[in-house]
Amino acid sequence: MLQQKREHPKEKIRLHPRNKHRARYDFKQLIESCKELAPFVKLNIYNDESIDFFDPVAVKMLNQALLKHYYGVGHWDIPPDYLCPPIPGRADYIHHIADVLCSKNFGKIPTGSQIKCLDIGVGANCVYPIIGNNEYGWSFIGSEIDPVAIESANKIIESNPHLRGKVEIRQQPQPNDIYFGVMRKEEFIDLSVCNPPFHASQAEARSGTLRKLTNLTAEKKPEPVLNFGGQHGELWCKGGEERFVRDMVRQSKFFAASCFWFSTLVAKQSHLKGVYDALKKEEAVEVKTIAMGQGNKSGRIVAWTFLTPEQQGNWRTTRW
Numbered sequence: 001m002l003q004q005k006r007e008h009p010k011e012k013i014r015l016h017p018r019n020k021h022r023a024r025y026d027f028k029q030l031i032e033s034c035k036e037l038a039p040f041v042k043l044n045i046y047n048d049e050s051i052d053f054f055d056p057v058a059v060k061m062l063n064q065a066l067l068k069h070y071y072g073v074g075h076w077d078i079p080p081d082y083l084c085p086p087i088p089g090r091a092d093y094i095h096h097i098a099d100v101l102c103s104k105n106f107g108k109i110p111t112g113s114q115i116k117c118l119d120i121g122v123g124a125n126c127v128y129p130i131i132g133n134n135e136y137g138w139s140f141i142g143s144e145i146d147p148v149a150i151e152s153a154n155k156i157i158e159s160n161p162h163l164r165g166k167v168e169i170r171q172q173p174q175p176n177d178i179y180f181g182v183m184r185k186e187e188f189i190d191l192s193v194c195n196p197p198f199h200a201s202q203a204e205a206r207s208g209t210l211r212k213l214t215n216l217t218a219e220k221k222p223e224p225v226l227n228f229g230g231q232h233g234e235l236w237c238k239g240g241e242e243r244f245v246r247d248m249v250r251q252s253k254f255f256a257a258s259c260f261w262f263s264t265l266v267a268k269q270s271h272l273k274g275v276y277d278a279l280k281k282e283e284a285v286e287v288k289t290i291a292m293g294q295g296n297k298s299g300r301i302v303a304w305t306f307l308t309p310e311q312q313g314n315w316r317t318t319r320w
Helices: 027-033 035-040 056-071 087-102 127-136 147-159 202-217 240-255 269-281 309-319
Strands: 116-120 139-144 167-171 189-194 259-266 286-294 297-305
Touching: 027 035, 027 056, 035 056, 056 087, 056 127, 087 127, 087 189, 087 259, 087 286, 087 297, 116 127, 127 139, 139 147, 147 167, 189 240, 240 259, 240 269, 240 297, 259 269, 269 286, 269 297
Parallel strands: 116 139, 116 189, 139 167, 189 259
Antiparallel strands: 259 297, 286 297
16 A cells, blocks of 8 residues: 655755765666666555565665766675675765865865775775776775685776785785784885674674564564675674774884775764774874764764874875
């Protein structure tokens, strides 16, 4: 039974102004770019074109269409049960972190392949490098501990000629290391990005998914359906998000002169105090916190640098 058609805002104003996904999905346009999406697009109970966001296959197909239409990716796929990230939110991170670089470059975003980024935990989806390279021409190193995810990311790169030579995947040999084993001696990184595991255990991740689905459907689900997928390392790690980010801050100090801006998503507001305490202990020179939001979901990016103003000026002069 159809319900009264809802009025939708013309723009998702919580997204970054440069985000290509501020408008509602134009499914006719997306189907023109990716015909395989067509069988998954149907009228919902409000008589709006949409997909079933509880169907993992439909969600993956929507991502394929978005990446093809907006970012020129002819081939994109991920193995079953691996994280299928929401593209608008990933794009928001890239645009906000571009503004952080811009703030140190006389109001101009540094672009081109000489800008080197490190994506910690690039995943099977390789989405941050795809968006960052398309939007700003940046080159990327993607670190990953999971061999299946590495194979998937490399397949995406090889299948899209414009990514070859611009994105390199490196295996992290030690699960407890974040920068060691990935960043090479004498290598300079302009910024690092990360979407850290949120939960502290698989049971916690399952509980969080059940709670989210119950809230969305108003009925209790006996088993979680991971419509966006996710593996150990993508969704959970020992100690959860706060411990992971604190470890990241501690380890980043060893690469203080090798990376201009370190950054990470912090999903939970209550984790910020622990992150700030860690940054103070390691004597970060400058810390930025950037609010982000999509729909009812809020988060933030925390970015930090150990470079003094003089070192920042030298970096800009020699690299940008």
